[in-house]
Amino acid sequence: MIEFYLDRSSGLSPYLQLMQQVRQALRVGLAEPGEQLPTVREVVAKLAINPNTVLKAYRGLEYEGLVEARPGLGTFVVDSLVAPPPGTHARLRRGLRRWLDEAQAAGLDDASIVGFVSSTLRDAAEERVA
């Protein structure tokens, strides 16, 4: 779940700051489609911010097609901004093949490679959060 903050020195009005933080979270994959944004009341209670400011930010994001308000439920992410440029997958695959060859040469079998990858992913995710 996204946690908002306000930067008084940014020069951006609060509602634009909230919109930018959601976009940034989508860009780096910290928020994904289906995920709920904090309720207006949660944001208001945390930041001591005007409720209409939060509503305005959420409406702006809805207009951009990034989120969707579901009446009675809240506001949910519907689109992701993580769209890698063309050719990215092929390049990543080539790099991964090189790494796999190296891992196999070092004596790791398939199961330990999968385990190694998932534990590294977890560590990286924790580092991003911290």
Place this chain on the structure above:
Amino acid sequence: MNALAAHGLGKRYGEHWALRNCSLEVPAGRVVGLVGPNGAGKTTLLQLAVGLLAPSTGTIEVLGLAPGKSREALARVGFVAQDAPLYPDFTVGETLTIGRRLNERWNQDWAERRLAGLSIPLEKPVGQLSGGQRAQVALVLALGKQPELVLLDEPVARLDPLARREFLQSLLDAAVEHGLTVVLSSHLISDLERTCDFLILLRDAEVRLSGAIDDLVERHRLLVGPRGRSTAGAGIARTIRESHTDKQSTLLVETAGPVGDPAWESHVVDLEELVLAYLGEPNEPRRPVDVLHRVEARA
């Protein structure tokens, strides 16, 4: 419906006008910041709105009702007076009892839950609470009667920054929960900038500026250009504040459409600059009534 509406409202004490020519409309659901220097009429306006004062001229309505004359207006409007006056010898619980006995629509459950959430013990005498806790109790007392409009006179002026933040969090949380309209007077523009979406600015007993903050900000610009440049035709409705160096002029203006003259570099202003410009406002030509008043005051 308007939560608050005033037309030609004035309050006079002998020769002295505490508030005059006050006309404004505040739509329901807004969080309104009431700003102005001491003695500008903020407290007078709030006390007129709750019926503690009667107007000398004009009318004021809250939620479509005349304050001070209607029992319904009393029930639907909450008020926290300056310095949150409470009985220091009463415990918090006894203070809630006053609220319960004096109000028709009192929500004891909500009040107790809210105080428990703030870790304020019911058995403690009010006089032994911190300033922040006392302010919170006064807020619970004002909101426990389940008003639709709540007016607060300088509620955070004497609180430290943390208590101030916590108070505003409580207030805004309740505003969302109950769909309240809130009017609060304050000196702290930085607090107002994040909490309020509507502004009323008083100076010298008159309303100088009022409206939705987004609209007000959108309507004003800071223009920087060569000194002596004419502002004619530049899309300027009026100049609020100006300053000059040898070569350069800086104007804070209310615009009337886009600023057409490319010699003027146009900047967006923030709320604080806007408020300070209107509070400073040395250049505004005085209207005859003002001059007259000054003469009277001196005599």
